Amino acid sequence: MGRLLYSRYWPTFERVLPLAALVVYLAGVVITAGMFSIDDTYVRYALACVVVQAVSLLLLSAGLIGGKRIAVTRGERRQRTVDRISSLFAQFSFDPVCRPDLLSAAREHPSEFLDVWQESLSRLKGSSRQRVEEILIETGLDQQTVGELANPDPGQVLRAIALLRKMENPPLAALEKALDHPADVVRMAARITIIARGSSQGQERILSQLSGLPFWQRVVLFQQIPADSSALQHYLTLAFEAGEETEMLAALEFIISSQRLQPIRAVKRLAGSSSVEVRIKFFKALPFLASDEDTVPILQLGLDDLDWRARAMAARACGVLRVASLGPELLRRFACATNPVEASHLAGALAALQGDAWRRLQEFTRADNDMTRAIATDVIEKHLAHHREQPL
């Protein structure tokens, strides 16, 4: 079933299934009707419908209740085993005396053992964790799990990857092979593991494909990659130097996602990018770009942008970076802003700049323009109440 679910034939199967079921049902009715010797055709078919439906109903109900009973019984038995193995693991994490019991449990109940092992690694640290990790090697289940990576059923491969990614030193060569698996879910699981725990080469391979991946996969991978990865630095440098729009967008998304300072050179040209998406994301990411360039002319470019979203992000960056020299410019723009989002960011930046900008912002609470007055009041109130930035 798992293989069918992940195969390229599934969408066709999905479309055909309802029609096939209807055909089976109608065939059942026709065959059953043929068994009755009633002259009235309508009555014969109605009776056949009742019989087919009643039989289907009984079979479904029996299957449902029987299946549930088996599942509940199995689940309870499995839970008891899991509880027993869990307590053995708990003992073993601080005292290896119960090693033989654990090894025997692994032989008798490998699936439950692996579940508890996986769970234990999420909770333990230091020598206890190391001891728990080593016991898997002793049981030989690690090799069995690595072997599962070649299983044609994607469900089994996913389970194997989920287990192996918990190890301190996962078998990277085997995991990297999963990057070429035909099922996308498996490739994604392998990417997650390699980007988080893999070799530099493995990480570089995934990062080089990053811009071609769907947005959600990039979002997930950004959360996994270690901040000190050399592959990451190499990727960011290349992405900004290459000037390829999709590469730059992905790199900027990463910087926004990581919310950490990144040493990037020559960022000014991004402010003048022909892509509005790049410009918006660039100004959003600007507070996290540790560049040696002067930010004032860059921000000035942003404030002059033709797209209000880029202008709003540039205004926000002025506040976060506390660029006091742009205070008068922000005030001038706030006074004549027509877009409320842009105006809110301008006011937020003025509040963040403090000093003269803050004092001048307060004057806007008496402005003639309703929107300007309301936004100024709102921002000042929030600033006084919470001393925090406006939502991005």
Next chain:
Amino acid sequence: MTDLFFTFLSWYEGWVIFYLFAISAIYMMLTLTGCAFLLHHRFFRRDPEVSRALEFSALMPPISILAPAYNESATVRESVRAMLLLRYPEFEVVVINDGSKDDTLRLLIEEFHLYKSARFSENRVASGPVRAIYESVDPIPLVVIDKPNSGKAASLNAGINVARYPLVCCVDSDSILEEDALLRAARPFVEDPERVIAVGGIIRVANGCEITAGRVESVDVPKSWIARFQVVEYLRAFLGGRVAFSSYNCLLVISGAFGLFSKAAVLAVGGYHTDTVGEDMELVVRLHRWAREQKKDYKIVFEPEPVCWTEVPESLRTLHRQRSRWQRGTIQTLWAHRAVVAHPHYGWFGMAALPYFVLFEMIGPLVELTGYVVTLIGLGLGLFNLDTALLFFLAAITYGVLLSVAAVLLEELTLRRYPKVRNLVLLLIAGVLESLGFRQLLTVWRAQAFWHLLKDGQSWGAMERKGFRSQTTNRN
């Protein structure tokens, strides 16, 4: 003349029988389509690392949760607290007090330390006057809008005007969202940010569940049979119908109790219409229409995993009012958008989903009811044979029961929220009993809705809430 009348009765009866079997066949197809989709969906969303990563990503689109509240003093504090504890990177909760006559607002002010705020809002969609906006002095993302009573649609519009974030999640303030409901509901927006404009989650029946501090601790089947019938109904509607419609991108209903929308899309269509009692369906139909007229490549999606728990009526009186309102909403929406029905320009939406709703959801109750009446007349006049009539009735009933059992099976194959064998047995029994009286009662009420619509178009009717806290104490 008599012959003509008899011929008409026979013809009509035959037509009704065909109609009932056609509708059952369509329901079965929808259920099977739903089954295939759910199995696939379950397997593709199984990596917990993905959910964990999304939960902490700054790239997830922020969400404004809009919760209109009218006389909700029994549940409002607990519901809001539960909303504030949802797992999502960035969100705000906007409660709209729709002129409650009880102390809903006072309770909120005291519980969450609210002050009258100068929060800026734009009047971009029609919402009527707003008395005041409150925010908390504590660092919690809560906004309360106080406004005179003007209905749910106007309240949601007021919330949209105040919302700061690009996604708006419309919920009932008396419902309970599961901790990860936002995360799961927002996932289609991240997976396909260019196309997805709305996502609906599943509504489950909270009656009978153990609820502590706004969280569903354990799931059980309700004690009342009326509520049990509704559990089966909800499973059939959500796991069968909505999943199937969603897979063809022609989902027409996103429940008002839990729906996530792109604010830009909602603003583009002018927000909720205040002149209908079925504002949730009307908005979704309008979004489809707008997107197709704009030739946008778009998606309106049903997600089976984000769960919203809601209390369903346990008294026939309240249920009657609710169902009448739903049916009136359906009729109003379909009437308002009649120009689009069977219009080839609107693709599956215009050619399949809307005609289905008109033929089976809107006039279905009338056809079924007149079918019963015609049968009784035919039997009285000796035109029909009692045995034959009973046989056809039995065939229709077993088909209905089969669908209910299929829905329970679907739940068990995919989402498995009911943990005990006893739960399934009770649901199966409810599935059988539901077809022997309850469903016919609903048919009568839904047919009556046509009359009520003509009489007093937009009355909502009140919901008698027990409050979730009392449910927990009742159990013990």
